Amino acid sequence: MTIFDRNYLKIDRRKRSLNNSSFLYDGINFILGLGIIVCAFLIFVDIDEYERLFTLVFFMSGTMNLVMGIKYFKRHEWVKAVSLFLAVLILYAVAVISLIALWL
Numbered sequence: 001m002t003i004f005d006r007n008y009l010k011i012d013r014r015k016r017s018l019n020n021s022s023f024l025y026d027g028i029n030f031i032l033g034l035g036i037i038v039c040a041f042l043i044f045v046d047i048d049e050y051e052r053l054f055t056l057v058f059f060m061s062g063t064m065n066l067v068m069g070i071k072y073f074k075r076h077e078w079v080k081a082v083s084l085f086l087a088v089l090i091l092y093a094v095a096v097i098s099l100i101a102l103w104l
Contacts, residue, residue, distance in 0.1 A: 025071045032064045055098045062091030 039053040039060070069084035 021074070022071070025067055028067050029064055032060045032067075036060050036064075052102050055095055055102060058091050058095035058098055062088045062095060065091060 036057055039050075039057045042050045043053050043057070065084045065087045069081050069088060072084065073081040
C-alpha cells in the first residue's frame with residue numbers, strides 16, 4: 001500500500017475525524033472530572049457547609065456518562081451506549097432527589 005493509494009487516504013481521513021471527535025469528548029470529560037474532584041474535595045473538607053454540592057456532583061457525573069454514551073452510540077457500540085444512558089437516568093434521578101432534599 002502506497003501513500004498515494006485512495007483507500008489509504010480514506011482510512012487516514014476516517015482516523016483523523018475519529019480522533020478529533022474523540023478529543024472533544026475527552027476534553028469535556030476532563031473538565032467535568034476536574035469539577036467533580038473539586039466538589040468532592042470541598043465536601044470532604046466541610047460537609048455541613050458544602051453539602052449542596054452533592055447535587056452538582058451527581059449532575060456532572062450523569063453528564064459525563066451522557067457524553068460517553070453519545071461517543072459509543074456514534075461508534076455503534078450499542079450495549080455500552082444503552083448501559084451508559086441507563087446510568088444517566090439513574091444519576092439524574094439521584095441529582096433531582098438530592099436537589100429536592102438539600103435545597104428545598
